[in-house]
Amino acid sequence: MSKPASLTLLDLADETPCCPPMAQQSVDAATAGVLAPAFKALGDPVRLQLMSMIAAAPGGEICVCDLTPAFDVTGSTISHHLKTLREAGLVDAERRASWVYYRARPGLMGQLAALLTPNAA
Amino acid sequence: MSKPASLTLLDLADETPCCPPMAQQSVDAATAGVLAPAFKALGDPVRLQLMSMIAAAPGGEICVCDLTPAFDVTGSTISHHLKTLREAGLVDAERRASWVYYRARPGLMGQLAALLTPNAA
DNA sequence: TGTCAAGCTCGACGCATGTCGAAACCGGCT
DNA sequence: AGCCGGTTTCGACATGCGTCGAGCTTGACA
Numbered sequence A, B: 001m002s003k004p005a006s007l008t009l010l011d012l013a014d015e016t017p018c019c020p021p022m023a024q025q026s027v028d029a030a031t032a033g034v035l036a037p038a039f040k041a042l043g044d045p046v047r048l049q050l051m052s053m054i055a056a057a058p059g060g061e062i063c064v065c066d067l068t069p070a071f072d073v074t075g076s077t078i079s080h081h082l083k084t085l086r087e088a089g090l091v092d093a094e095r096r097a098s099w100v101y102y103r104a105r106p107g108l109m110g111q112l113a114a115l116l117t118p119n120a121a
Numbered sequence C: 001t002g003t004c005a006a007g008c009t010c011g012a013c014g015c016a017t018g019t020c021g022a023a024a025c026c027g028g029c030t
Numbered sequence D: 001a002g003c004c005g006g007t008t009t010c011g012a013c014a015t016g017c018g019t020c021g022a023g024c025t026t027g028a029c030a
Helices: A004-013 A029-041 A045-055 A064-070 A075-087 A106-116 B004-013 B029-041 B045-055 B064-070 B075-087 B106-116
Strands: A061-063 A091-096 A099-104 B061-063 B091-096 B099-104
Touching: A029 A075, A029 A106, A029 B029, A029 B045, A045 A061, A045 A064, A045 A075, A045 A099, A045 B029, A061 A064, A064 A075, A064 A099, A075 A091, A106 B106, B029 B075, B029 B106, B045 B061, B045 B064, B045 B075, B045 B099, B061 B064, B064 B075, B064 B099, B075 B091
Parallel strands: none
Antiparallel strands: A061 A099, A091 A099, B061 B099, B091 B099
């Protein structure tokens, strides 16, 4: 029952220190299959900027109404990108009154950072 | 030819400590435009595994002939992915006799790691 | 209850991407 | 010179992705 895909995303979004730096040990296919989508989610300029605005937001959260006007694309496109970040496990959304607030999920981002970290000797 | 794209990739591939963690300061559009392609390059399971095999290779380099048999795709597909990693500035290739050896370029990967690093407070 | 604004979903369009097989290239070897 | 194995390039194909506009949902407020 150690199905790779089902549990992994949640595991990784948690505090589990899953993987050593890739410079020390190469990742197996299952891990690559789980982490690659997270990198892919950051692989668009708009999403990378969105992610950074959310991560750097004072108070740890930011309203969509503050994100949208910072870009040259339509609101529906921003919404689509936010959904991608949500489904990648990188952010969380919460509706309060008329507004929706996004906050970063540090778990997965930490995993990615650890993986890229140069030889933590 | 002060084309933005031309200099930035090289700059970032160097040792320049360009960006603070995104949890501390959001990235601007220009930086996102340069860094996002690197994340995108890591956003495919095959490429992520290739990158890790190269980064973790003993001696710092590894032959394509050792990479190819580790995957279920054809050699031309591996070659295509390696080209993507090369163009992203993540790896370097060198031909020696009949074989081509790849090695990791630590600069850019360090930048990405720094960007993802949780509040280095 | 009706209206309005914020945000999401849906369908569509064009371009990018992953994959393959075939062909070209590049060095060694006979 | 000619062959051969390793690697890259070239078309071609199906799928995925970023973007838009239109329409829908949700909650506030008069």
